[in-house]
Amino acid sequence: MHKGKGIKVIISMIGLDGHTTGGEIVARVLRDAGFEVIYLGATQTPEMILKAAIQEDVDAIGISSHASNFHQIEYLVELLKDNGMGDVPVICGGNIPKHVASRLKGNGIAEVFPPGSSSAQIIDYVTANARGAARKSA
Amino acid sequence: MVEAGSDDIQAVTAALARGDIRACARIISRVERAEEDLVPLLRALYKAGGRAQVVGVTGPPGAGKSSLVSQMIRVWRKRGKRVAVLAVDPSSPFSGGAVLGDRLRMADHTCDDGVFIRSMASRGQLGGLAKAAGDVLTVLDAMDWDVIVVETVGVGQNETAIIRHADVVVLVQTPMGGDDVQAAKAGINEIGDIYVVNKGDHPEADRTVSQIRDMITLDHHLHPESTWIRPVVKTQSILGQGVEDLADAVQQWFDHVRNHPETAAARARHRVRHRTAEIIRDTLDKRLLRDEEQIVDSMIDQVVSRHRDPYTLADSLLAGMA
Numbered sequence: 001m002h003k004g005k006g007i008k009v010i011i012s013m014i015g016l017d018g019h020t021t022g023g024e025i026v027a028r029v030l031r032d033a034g035f036e037v038i039y040l041g042a043t044q045t046p047e048m049i050l051k052a053a054i055q056e057d058v059d060a061i062g063i064s065s066h067a068s069n070f071h072q073i074e075y076l077v078e079l080l081k082d083n084g085m086g087d088v089p090v091i092c093g094g095n096i097p098k099h100v101a102s103r104l105k106g107n108g109i110a111e112v113f114p115p116g117s118s119s120a121q122i123i124d125y126v127t128a129n130a131r132g133a134a135r136k137s138a
Numbered sequence: 139m140v141e142a143g144s145d146d147i148q149a150v151t152a153a154l155a156r157g158d159i160r161a162c163a164r165i166i167s168r169v170e171r172a173e174e175d176l177v178p179l180l181r182a183l184y185k186a187g188g189r190a191q192v193v194g195v196t197g198p199p200g201a202g203k204s205s206l207v208s209q210m211i212r213v214w215r216k217r218g219k220r221v222a223v224l225a226v227d228p229s230s231p232f233s234g235g236a237v238l239g240d241r242l243r244m245a246d247h248t249c250d251d252g253v254f255i256r257s258m259a260s261r262g263q264l265g266g267l268a269k270a271a272g273d274v275l276t277v278l279d280a281m282d283w284d285v286i287v288v289e290t291v292g293v294g295q296n297e298t299a300i301i302r303h304a305d306v307v308v309l310v311q312t313p314m315g316g317d318d319v320q321a322a323k324a325g326i327n328e329i330g331d332i333y334v335v336n337k338g339d340h341p342e343a344d345r346t347v348s349q350i351r352d353m354i355t356l357d358h359h360l361h362p363e364s365t366w367i368r369p370v371v372k373t374q375s376i377l378g379q380g381v382e383d384l385a386d387a388v389q390q391w392f393d394h395v396r397n398h399p400e401t402a403a404a405r406a407r408h409r410v411r412h413r414t415a416e417i418i419r420d421t422l423d424k425r426l427l428r429d430e431e432q433i434v435d436s437m438i439d440q441v442v443s444r445h446r447d448p449y450t451l452a453d454s455l456l457a458g459m460a
Binding site for chain 1: 159160163164166167171229230232233234235236237238239241242245248249254255256257259
């Protein structure tokens with residue numbers, strides 16, 4: 001039932017994208033599935049998300065995107081790799097065109113959830129792919 | 139999983155001493171997972187600690203604790219202090235999950251290497267903190283922080299665990315918190331060393347300040363032996379108003395206890411007593427509730443069948459610990 005037990009996840013917007021509703025809904029969905037969600041809110045730079053991920057020692061990062069600069073998401077993935085956090089998956093959701101979604105996935109973004117994705121899909125994906133998933137199932 | 143052998147202990151202690159944030163963050167995660175092999179490390183870290191000023195911040199939900207902490211960090215950084223924050227938010231009693239939103243209010247300091255912020259879910263612990271909070275403080279205190287802030291969950295009338303962990307307690311309240319009878323009640327009202335009335339632009343703010351001052355004045359008449367006159371500071375955390383005064387009040391507390399070593403010693407002894415009791419309870423909880431030890435199981439069966447009684451079982455378990 002509570003698949004997220006012991007999994008810590010950041011939910012954030014990136015750059016100047018100020019649309020917080022989607023991220024807040026996903027934060028609630030994950031909370032109700034037992035995850036511990038660190039909600040960073042809007043106006044976060046990739047560097048800020050990196051620092052938060054290091055200090056909070058999170059297992060996954062979710063970026064909610066309504067009108068984001070997608071290069072910043074790719075830059076976040078690079079920063080994580082350069083700082084020894086490459087095993088923390090970056091997952092995107094929101095208003096992301098298909099061709100951009102495939103570009104993001106080619107550039108290290110773990111998964112993209114388009115509009116219409118179900119809560120169950122998101123919960124199952126994060127549960128299975130968060131860092132430490134092996135630790136949990138062991 | 140790395141065993142906390144002596145090499146590991148030395149390596150981790152050294153990493154923390156040189157301010158390795160990643161090492162710190164990972165050890166805190168292991169503490170949260172209650173890994174049993176951490177005790178030798180925590181023993182070593184406890185001995186390495188004791189330098190930082192541990193400032194507890196508590197108060198009801200939405201009073202502005204996190205925003206106020208963010209403003210206090212700004213003032214402390216201006217004064218050259220390095221600051222760590224442990225911010226606790228509640229876990230769901232239904233799913234066990236949590237939305238930890240304290241860090242959001244402190245975003246100004248995210249990229250400052252002189253600041254470390256860690257969010258923590260209460261994971262069912264009553265009292266306003268998380269079960270692992272004491273051990274996390276031990277980890278942070280082994281590092282080079284000048285100030286460690288512990289922010290509790292939003293509390294009600296009766297969550298006072300913070301007094302067992304902090305050197306000084308800042309109690310944040312808001313205007314319209316109730317009348318003078320509310321202020322006379324036992325519990326949360328008693329535990330502040332420093333009182334804050336946040337949202338100071340509210341028309342009722344000054345009245346709330348006077349109510350708290352009245353309560354404190356009466357306390358000093360009833361307990362004249364107390365040497366610390368508890369200050370009341372009006373703040374407006376969004377604008378940072380009153381926050382310099384609040385940081386001054388915190389510093390005055392530490393100056394006060396330096397001049398009154400008996401106060402500091404009494405506090406320290408009180409904390410060690412409670413911390414030790416907490417460790418004993420945790421240890422017993424693990425042995426009794428995890429249902430893993432055959433010998434405990436068989437003793438429990440004897441109590442179930444009424445061949446023994448729970449008082450004797452408790453004595454045996456306690457005797458086995460010593």
